[in-house]
Amino acid sequence: MKTKILVLLSIFALGSSATLQAQKLKKFGSSIEKKIGPKTIKVPYTDVVSYLGYATPGNEDQVKDGKKFYYIYVWIPAVAPELGVRMMSPVGKNKIKNATVSKAYADNSKSNDYFDTYITLERSDIISKNNITEDAVKNANWVTLASNDDSGEMPKQPSGSSYNSLLRYKSEISSPTKALTVGLYRVGFTTYKRGEVKGTFVAQVAAPIKLPGVAMAKTIADLKKELSK
Template sequence: MKTKILIVLALLAFGSNVTTQAQKLKKFGSSVEKKIGPKTIKVPYTDVVSYLGYAAPGNEDEVKDGKKFYYIYVWIPAVAPELGVRMMSPVGKTKVKGATLSQAYQDNAGSKDYFDTYVTLERSDIISKDNISEDAVKSANWVTLERNDDSSEMPKQPSGSSYNSLLRYKSQASDPLKALTVGLYRIGFTTYKTGEVKGTFLAQVAAPIKLPGVVMAKTIADLKKGL
């Protein structure tokens, strides 16, 4: 009996440790690497904008290739050499300074639901704040610049799997379709596996230079309020 109790306690401790690990978020490193002693690290991004949200079945923005996609719209106010995007689910007890807290997140902050994140970075052909509207966004041309499913750089989920996402995209100034110019972008997210997207999430957009005026919002109406 004593042996069984010890095994149960060990399993509980392991589960607690996995949950704790899932809540630790390191600094968001850029693609630039720097050697410090025997270690090589990615130099942290200078500018990081964070958004805390909650995704639920039925609230998807679009069904694309058979998958339910959700979007977070991002206004980028200046030319950037690189953008990084990462997403973690669930948020758990992770504290993020200066993050935008959506109402959906505040209403569901205690939820233990999470999903296998899959993210895309997309750029539209809208380059002026004055041209942003619901209709304009629906008819805009969207180009997928980069995508990511699983990243070993991200914290593991409570299941112990590395199913959180991170991508970095360098501007290709010689190609107008692939350059990081001023304009309206969006983070698309879904789940790679079959199933519903449900749970709290932290989404971050980062750059290696200061970009004053970056705005992230779940809806175009909320985005316009922040511009």
């Protein structure tokens, strides 16, 4: 009996170790291809902006189609050929360099809570930093450019399910509503199923070119502080 218990414990330990390994966040690459000699490679994202947060029930920004949505606002200061967005929950032991750390995350960084992420990338009709106000954002026209639920490129959650999210959106220059121009964007996130959103998360927005002056914040007030630095 003792031997069986030891074997079961060993299997459980190996499974836990594999789950922890699977939680490691890897480098973020683009979908844009470039030919170098005989080889074709994917252009890596050279500019990655990260935000560490903690979502709590009752603190959502909007209820849309019965789902509780939270938003992270992003200022994009230049035209970009592509934007990548990804979200992982929980953050776990990942060390995210140069991330904006919210107070909510700092207070709950050791939490084991996580959620099934679902993300959207939305663009507004606000194209000047001077026009970013609470009222302007509430009354802005928002266009959803892309969304994602589950991505096999992302680390698995502690449950073993591939419920973290990643999307890449290529600019459509010929379409005014689908081009990645200078302006105010937001990353929307919720859960795939209707319910509460609770847990730590890291959200990242990336581009294959340098975009000096990108700012990312959970509220408009905090975004304006970032832009004034």
